Amino acid sequence: MTDFTQPAGATPLDPDTLEGLLPDLTTQVELNEFEERNIYEAVRWVFGRPAHRRDILTDKALRDLHRRMFDRTWQWAGTYRVRETNIGIAPFQIPTAVRNLCLDVREQIAHDAYPPIELTARFHHSLVSIHLFPNGNGRHARLAADCLCLERGWPVLSWGAESLTAAGAARREYIAALREADAHDFGRLIRFVRK
Numbered sequence: 516m517t518d519f520t521q522p523a524g525a526t527p528l529d530p531d532t533l534e535g536l537l538p539d540l541t542t543q544v545e546l547n548e549f550e551e552r553n554i555y556e557a558v559r560w561v562f563g564r565p566a567h568r569r570d571i572l573t574d575k576a577l578r579d580l581h582r583r584m585f586d587r588t589w590q591w592a593g594t595y596r597v598r599e600t601n602i603g604i605a606p607f608q609i610p611t612a613v614r615n616l617c618l619d620v621r622e623q624i625a626h627d628a629y630p631p632i633e634l635t636a637r638f639h640h641s642l643v644s645i646h647l648f649p650n651g652n653g654r655h656a657r658l659a660a661d662c663l664c665l666e667r668g669w670p671v672l673s674w675g676a677e678s679l680t681a682a683g684a685a686r687r688e689y690i691a692a693l694r695e696a697d698a699h700d701f702g703r704l705i706r707f708v709r710k
């Protein structure tokens with residue numbers, strides 16, 4: 516029996532998605548710890564390489580990052596979602612939306628359309644709004660935003676300086692800020708990511 520309970524603002528895991536669980540785990544605590552160790556390897560990889568020679572703004576790089584974060588946890592790591600989720604666009608639109616987002620962000624950078632923090636916060640919000648993967652979208656989109664900052668030589672964001680995976684004040688503020696961003700108001704998210 517599995518007992519995976521998710522914090523508010525998380526994507527519930529449907530049976531097909533759970534099928535792809537590689538390790539033999541039964542509780543959410545075990546899953547969180549297992550995922551955290553897996554993600555740690557990806558974080559070390561991200562921060563341990565010459566960032567300016569990398570490019571997160573391609574659909575392949577975004578999928579590769581998710582794969583590195585979850586390859587030992589989920590069989591579907593790094594593959595786009597094929598199911599509807601409560602947040603996110605229709606699955607068939609994902610590949611095009613991701614390619615368009617990458618092109619848009621390149622244009623924004625080329626034209627200094629926004630200050631780096633706002634540009635990165637918008638990039639993050641677009642990723643979670645598309646909701647590329649069956650799960651892990653929040654964590655992936657935060658690390659993807661960090662990749663962008665490292666590559667461009669911008670300061671890395673603090674993300675409220677507290678764990679956002681567990682339910683708590685920081686996560687509540689983060690989700691509230693994303694909701695305002697859904698309504699095209701990015702002020703609260705920008706204040707949050709630099710806190």
Ligand SMILES: Nc1ncnc2c1ncn2[C@@H]1O[C@H](COP(=O)(O)OP(=O)(O)O)[C@@H](O)[C@H]1O
Pocket residue numbers: 524525526527602640643644648649650651652653654655656690693694697
């Ligand atoms: N209203 C919202 N608008 C945009 N993104 C949201 C909203 N609510 C939640 N999210 C994002 O969706 C994520 C949850 O998706 P999920 O795939 O479960 O990611 P993770 O497993 O990393 O938590 C949250 O961490 C947040 O980044």
Ligand SMILES: [Mg+2]
Pocket residue numbers: 521525526650651652
């Ligand atoms: Mg989740």
